[in-house]
Amino acid sequence: MIPNRHVYVLGGASTPFIGKGHPDFVWPKHPDFGKRENPTLEEHLTRAIMLALETTGVPASAIQRGFVANFAGETFASQGHLGAMAVRAHPDLAGKPWTRVEAACASGGCAVVSAVEALQAGYDVALVAGAEVQTTVSARVGADYLARAAHYALERSIDEFTFPAMFARRWKAYSQAHGVTDADLGHVGLKAYQNANRNPLAHMRTARRSLEWCQTASDQNARFLQNEELKEHLKMSDCSQVSDGGSALVLCTESGLARLGKRPSDAIQLRSVGQSTGPLAGVTDLLALDTTALAAAEVFGDTGVGREQVGVVEVHDCFTITEWLMLEALGFAARGRAPELTLSGATAIDGRLPVNTGGGLVGFGHPVGATGIKQVVEVWRQMKGLCGDYQIASRPVFGVTANMGGDDRTAVVTLLENVA
């Protein structure tokens, strides 16, 4: 959908994404254990909102419409009704309409879509905030909660770790169909960690990984699935992180920019957004992300922008194989050809198509509800030269984000343009 009323991303911010492996994350072996607690869901949400307001210089009173993206607050944090939680962040937010949006790991993208729609209805300034905590329970219990993004009754039993198994199934099919191996796929994980090492907000900012480590199962990089047919097709280094964190951004119309004393060049433009939803338990092709491809086709078809014009990409690498499937669904590579993009260096920070420059879901982390919003924040930051050690050299004119829920069941793709 091309918005009739132009929509601008004025900017945004993310909290640090933290969890096991992050130096600030408190767990039983941490020196602060028993002395302080990790931030709560409310704290991550509030911090993200306040950071986005500070970063953009927008007063809370200017926010006319709000959306909160969160997947599983009811389970991990015993908390729903997060629109009414968000307005606790600042007294001037109260009274306005705030709504929580959920589409599993695509919650953030869907919240952006809903905000774009709200701006078409007449609002001029909207805030979109996503947050998640997942470290309040064990990995096993967490995997059970996350399985609620699949068809629980039909799909839960594939493995104790439902989603890792679903994407192991995709990697098994892909590697067999296209003749690529863990040695190739390891380059995706390596890039994620290397990018994260330059990103002070990344969950894996201090975790150094070698190529060999990412390519090879080991005691520290275990194949942890129980499913005998899939166990060989996934290791820890292929997985995104179980992270806590939040991201938020301010979207506005041209009237909104004017009211805030901003110019279009202070922002980036959301040229088009596509959302597509497929049925749970309805994947028919393990070798393609059909739902993501639909959303991408809408966005590129709407605008006529060519893939070769795109200078920065954020894809939903919930697992390393997903990065390749996403690049193919977005049309940046033909089927089976995404590995070449990675192996040629094209997707590196200094490549021609930098992908997940902050580390992606594998390196930056994956606080579920925040992810789709963080992707847009990251493209805005790259376009405005705010990425510090992981800034790409040439400011991209066009950027793309692709956020996905479940096994390609909800997809949101945005096309962003630097109007500077």
Place this chain on the structure above:
Amino acid sequence: MIPNRHVYVLGGASTPFIGKGHPDFVWPKHPDFGKRENPTLEEHLTRAIMLALETTGVPASAIQRGFVANFAGETFASQGHLGAMAVRAHPDLAGKPWTRVEAACASGGCAVVSAVEALQAGYDVALVAGAEVQTTVSARVGADYLARAAHYALERSIDEFTFPAMFARRWKAYSQAHGVTDADLGHVGLKAYQNANRNPLAHMRTARRSLEWCQTASDQNARFLQNEELKEHLKMSDCSQVSDGGSALVLCTESGLARLGKRPSDAIQLRSVGQSTGPLAGVTDLLALDTTALAAAEVFGDTGVGREQVGVVEVHDCFTITEWLMLEALGFAARGRAPELTLSGATAIDGRLPVNTGGGLVGFGHPVGATGIKQVVEVWRQMKGLCGDYQIASRPVFGVTANMGGDDRTAVVTLLENVA
């Protein structure tokens, strides 16, 4: 908000709302126990969608945008990502954007708001479906899940039954401030049950209650709170039902009507909708629903329609006291004067301001995610003369719905006009 592009409610439908006390609800003492199961969340959602399509004669392929309202699927049904669940209802729904919206008990109202916004963005036909199951766990566990609509960390401990206690607190304050008693309030419960007795879809359709029963605590109508200060201020007959069920409706623009071969007179018009959100744990006045009042002021202020023009009302009677507080927040009575409306018979089906003609949340039932949608469906049914035994005599020109999440933390008010 008055929609720039006119929005019409083409119609909708609800499943039977069932739970303990409903003759079809399977529980250990039911003759079918062990022979069949109660419908699942997916089944209620799917049935509501298909019923809405059948009732309106709209083919699934015409639906361009979908919203699902649900509060707590992750806990009661181990299921999130309900947009992708909804599109399983019909193959022609797949591929379109579907989003789940949550604002506790106002989830349904918020989904209507989001659909109105989506129609402003260019879509012409939208489907909004809400569903909830709550009978999968004990009442005590369910009360814990429902407490996620409050600020769990700060408010959970008021009572094992958090929300009943929060509204007992309001009734305690109201009865003391305005000199009304359980003998007065019993008339609200009596009306709910009597209306439900005429409604074949109502949870309490077969439950006969006398005025005395609704006025008086007894073994069968217990004061069940533990909190000593609040225990005296709530009994079972004051509470809405723990129900399973679903509701869905089709919203469209004028272009949508034309495309579907319909005229405005086949529908009712959504003249205005207001949504307001207040901070969790932020109630400052026990004697008023401030957030609902804000949303109502917006709707009436927008349109200039007077309260005296309204001929049918659906309010969110999560507890009997809430019906009075809602009537005051909507401006149908001054503070402390709503009891007179009830006691004079004005809110009865044959009164001048019929309220909750199908039984409301107390009698019809309260499958949380469905409720805000059911309210709009009910006004449409009254306006089109489809309510059978509980049809009001004169077709109302204007109708109002008021849906609320938590303790007046999110509120959605709609003003609907019969354009026939």
